[in-house]
Amino acid sequence: MSSSWSEFKASLKPTVKEWKFMLKKLIENPLSIAGVAILSAFVVIAVFAPILAPPQGDDPFMIPRDWRILNVGVLEPIPPTQDHIFGTIENQYDLYYGCIWGTITAFRIGILVVAGALLIGLLIGMGAGYYGGITSEALMRFTDIIIAFPGLVLAMALTIALPNVAQVNLSLFICVIFALLSLTVLVLRANPRITAISGALFVITLLSYLYFPWTVNIGINNLDKVMIALVIIGWPGYARVIRGEVLRVRSEDFIEAARASGCSDLRIIMKHIIPNSVYPVLIMASLDTGAIVLTAAALSFLGLGADQGYADWGQIINSSQHWIGVTNVPITEYLHAFLIPGFLIFMFVLAWNLLGDAVRDVLDPMMRRR
Amino acid sequence: MGLFTYVVRRLLLMIPVLVGVSVLIFAISMLFSPYQRATLYVRNPQALNPRTISGIIAKYNLNGSMFSQYFSWIGEVLHGSLGWSTTVRQPVTTALLERFPATFEIVLIAAPVIVILGIWLGVQSAVHRNTAIDHATRTIAILGWSLPSFWFGILLVSFFYVYLGWLPRGGRLSSPVQSFVTSASFVRYTGSNIIDGILNGQLWVTGDAILHVLLPAIVIIVIDIALIIRVMRSSMLEVLNKSYIIAARAKGLTQKQVINKHARRNALIPTITISGLLVGGLITGLVITETVFAIGGLGRWAAQAALNIDMPAVLGFAMFTAVVFVISNLIVDVLYAYIDPRIRLE
Numbered sequence: 001m002s003s004s005w006s007e008f009k010a011s012l013k014p015t016v017k018e019w020k021f022m023l024k025k026l027i028e029n030p031l032s033i034a035g036v037a038i039l040s041a042f043v044v045i046a047v048f049a050p051i052l053a054p055p056q057g058d059d060p061f062m063i064p065r066d067w068r069i070l071n072v073g074v075l076e077p078i079p080p081t082q083d084h085i086f087g088t089i090e091n092q093y094d095l096y097y098g099c100i101w102g103t104i105t106a107f108r109i110g111i112l113v114v115a116g117a118l119l120i121g122l123l124i125g126m127g128a129g130y131y132g133g134i135t136s137e138a139l140m141r142f143t144d145i146i147i148a149f150p151g152l153v154l155a156m157a158l159t160i161a162l163p164n165v166a167q168v169n170l171s172l173f174i175c176v177i178f179a180l181l182s183l184t185v186l187v188l189r190a191n192p193r194i195t196a197i198s199g200a201l202f203v204i205t206l207l208s209y210l211y212f213p214w215t216v217n218i219g220i221n222n223l224d225k226v227m228i229a230l231v232i233i234g235w236p237g238y239a240r241v242i243r244g245e246v247l248r249v250r251s252e253d254f255i256e257a258a259r260a261s262g263c264s265d266l267r268i269i270m271k272h273i274i275p276n277s278v279y280p281v282l283i284m285a286s287l288d289t290g291a292i293v294l295t296a297a298a299l300s301f302l303g304l305g306a307d308q309g310y311a312d313w314g315q316i317i318n319s320s321q322h323w324i325g326v327t328n329v330p331i332t333e334y335l336h337a338f339l340i341p342g343f344l345i346f347m348f349v350l351a352w353n354l355l356g357d358a359v360r361d362v363l364d365p366m367m368r369r370r
Numbered sequence: 371m372g373l374f375t376y377v378v379r380r381l382l383l384m385i386p387v388l389v390g391v392s393v394l395i396f397a398i399s400m401l402f403s404p405y406q407r408a409t410l411y412v413r414n415p416q417a418l419n420p421r422t423i424s425g426i427i428a429k430y431n432l433n434g435s436m437f438s439q440y441f442s443w444i445g446e447v448l449h450g451s452l453g454w455s456t457t458v459r460q461p462v463t464t465a466l467l468e469r470f471p472a473t474f475e476i477v478l479i480a481a482p483v484i485v486i487l488g489i490w491l492g493v494q495s496a497v498h499r500n501t502a503i504d505h506a507t508r509t510i511a512i513l514g515w516s517l518p519s520f521w522f523g524i525l526l527v528s529f530f531y532v533y534l535g536w537l538p539r540g541g542r543l544s545s546p547v548q549s550f551v552t553s554a555s556f557v558r559y560t561g562s563n564i565i566d567g568i569l570n571g572q573l574w575v576t577g578d579a580i581l582h583v584l585l586p587a588i589v590i591i592v593i594d595i596a597l598i599i600r601v602m603r604s605s606m607l608e609v610l611n612k613s614y615i616i617a618a619r620a621k622g623l624t625q626k627q628v629i630n631k632h633a634r635r636n637a638l639i640p641t642i643t644i645s646g647l648l649v650g651g652l653i654t655g656l657v658i659t660e661t662v663f664a665i666g667g668l669g670r671w672a673a674q675a676a677l678n679i680d681m682p683a684v685l686g687f688a689m690f691t692a693v694v695f696v697i698s699n700l701i702v703d704v705l706y707a708y709i710d711p712r713i714r715l716e
Contacts, residue, residue, distance in 0.1 A: 145390035148692045150650040156676045157688045161401040301520045302673045342521030350516035
C-alpha cells in the first residue's frame with residue numbers, strides 16, 4: 001500500500017523540474033549568457049576591489065588624489081601614465097581607483113534601491129490586493145500620481161528637498177515596527193504563540209520609548225538622497241503589479257480550498273499567494289536595476305548625486321565633461337576621463353537589461369515552452 | 371457610449387490626478403524652510419529682501435497649519451503664479467514660457483523620427499523574425515536602451531565637433547545668426563528658430579537652427595526608439611498569428627498587402643498606448659541632452675535650478691511636466707478609443 005502511494009506521489013512530479021527547465025532555457029540564450037558574463041565580471045571587480053585598488057584613506061569610497069601633480073598647479077585630467085594606469089581626472093583624482101570602487105557604488109545603488117522599492121511595494125501591494133476596498137482604491141490613485149511624473153524630474157525635486165541630517169528616534173522607530181507587526185499578526189489570525197511574542201515585543205519597546213528614548217542623528221549624503229528619492233519613485237510600480245497579480249490569484253479555486261480547509265490568512269498569503277504572484281515582479285526588478293543605475297548616474301552627472309571625489313561613475317563623468325572641446329588641446333588628451341567610466345556604466349546597465357530580457361522570456365507564460 | 375461621452379469622462383477623471391499632483395508638489399515644498407517657501411509667493415525681484423520675505427511668511431501664515439498653506443499656495447498656482455526662479459531672475463511662469471520653444475524644437479525633430487522609424491523597424495523585425503534583420507534591430511534596441519544619454523551626447527560632441535568639426539558644439543544658434551535673430555528685422559512669431567526662420571522667409575536661420583538641434587535629437591532618438599521597436603515587434607508577432615491574417619493570405623493577397631493593410635494597423639494599437647510613456651522618456655532625455663549641448667531650454671534650466679536649490683523653479687518644472695504627461699496620456703487614450711471602438715464600450 002505505502003509503496004504504491006509513494007509511486008503515485010512520484011508520478012505527480014513533473015519530469016523536468018521547474019528550475020532546471022529555467023536554467024536550461026537561460027543557458028540556451030546567447031544574450032543571457034552575455035549578460036551573466038558581464039555581470040560576473042563586475043561582481044569579481046566589486047569583490048576584489050580592496051585588492052585591485054587598495055584604499056588609502058579612512059573612507060575607501062573617496063578617490064585618492066595625486067598631490068605631487070596637484071602641488072605643481074596642474075588641475076586638468078592627465079592621460080594614462082605609469083602611476084595612474086587609467087590616467088587622472090580633474091583635480092588629480094585617480095581614474096582607475098574611481099572605476100574599481102565605482103563598481104561597488106553601482107551595485108549598492110541598484111540593489112538597495114530595487115530591494116527597498118520591492119519591499120515597500122510588496123507589502124503595500126499585497127495588502128491592497130488581498131483586502132481590497134477603499135485602501136486598495138486609494139493606493140491605486142496614489143500610484144497614478146507618482147506615475148504621472150517623469151521619474152528623473154521627481155527624483156530631482158526630491159533630491160534637493162531631502163534634509164542633510166535626519167533625526168531618528170530609534171526606540172520609536174522600533175516600537176512602530178513591532179506595533180505594525182502585532183497588528184498584522186492579529187489581522188491575519190496567525191497562531192497564538194506568534195501573536196504573544198510580537199505583542200510582548202511591542203510592549204517592551206513601547207516602555208523603552210517612553211522611559212529611555214534613544215535618538216540618533218543620521219547624516220544623509222547626496223548619494224543617499226538620490227537612493228531615497230529613487231525608492232520613493234520606484235515602489236508604486238511594484239505595488240501596482242503585485243496588487244494586480246494578487247487580485248488574479250485571489251479568485252482562483254485553490255485559495256478557496258485553502259480557506260475552506262482552515263488555513264490562516266498569513267499561511268494563505270505566504271504559501272499560496274506569494275509564490276503564485278511574485279514572478280512578474282522579479283522580472284520587473286531585474287529590468288529595473290539597469291534603469292535605476294542609469295537614472296542615478298544621470299543625477300550624478302547633473303551634479304545632484306555623489307560629491308566630487310566620491311567613487312561614482314556618473315560623478316566622474318560630471319567632473320570631466322567640461323574638458324571636452326577645450327581649444328588648442330588634442331581630443332585624445334582628455335578622452336580617457338569620460339570614455340572609461342561611461343563605458344562601464346553602459347556595460348553595467350546592458351548586463352542587467354540582457355539578463356532581465358532573458359529572464360522575462362523564460363518566466364513569461366506567454367513566451368515560454370515554444 | 372459615444373466618443374464624446376468617453377472624452378468627457380476621461381477629462382473628469384483627470385481632475386483627481388491633477389489635484390493629487392498638486393498635493394504631492396506641495397508636500398515636497400513643505401520639506402523646505404518657511405523662508406525658502408516664501409519664494410513661491412514672490413512675483414518681482416523687489417520682494418526678495420528679508421523684510422518683504424518676513425511679510426510674506428506672516429501674510430500667508432507659512433509657519434501655520436498645512437491645510438491653510440495648501441489653499442493659499444494653490445490659489446497662487448491657479449492665478450498662474452508659480453513663484454520666483456532665482457537662477458534666471460525671472461518668475462517661474464515666464465521662464466517656462468520663454469524656454470518652451472527651444473525644448474519644443476528638439477521634440478519637433480526627434481518625435482516623428484522615433485515614432486515612424488520605430489514602427490517601421492519593429493515591423494521589419496517581426497516580419498523577418500529570427501533572421502539577421504531581427505537580430506540586428508533587437509541588438510540596436512537593447513544597446514540604445516542601455517546607453518547613458520549624457521555619455522552618448524558627449525561622445526557625439528567629441529566626434530562631430532571636436533574631431534570632425536562638422537557640427538556646432540551646442541547652443542541654439544551660431545553667434546552671427548543669433549545677433550541677426552535678435553535684431554529688429556527678424557520678427558519673433560513663436561520663439562522657435564526653426565519655425566520663425568520659415569515664417570520670416572529666412573531659410574538659412576532655419577538651417578542653422580536645425581544643425582544645432584541635430585545632435586541632441588539623435589541622442590534622444592537612439593535612447594527612446596527602443597521602446598517603440600520593442601512593443602511594435604511583439605504586438606506585430608502576436609497579430610501575425612491571428613486567424614484573419616491566415617484568411618487574408620488564403621484570399622491570395624500579397625505579402626505587402628497582408629502586412630500593410632491587415633497586420634500593421636492592428637498591431638499599432640498597443641504601440642499607441644505606450645507612446646504616452648514616450649513623453650516621459652522624452653522629458654527625461656531633454657533634461658540631460660539640453661545640459662550636455664548647452665541649449666537654453668526647459669530641461670537645462672531645471673537642471674541648473676536643482677543645482678542652485680532653486681525650489682520654485684524645480685517644482686514648477688515638475689508640475690509642468692506632470693501636466694504635460696497627464697494631458698498627453700489623455701490624448702493617447704482618446705486616440706486609442708477613436709481607433710479601437712471596443713474601448714469606448716467598456
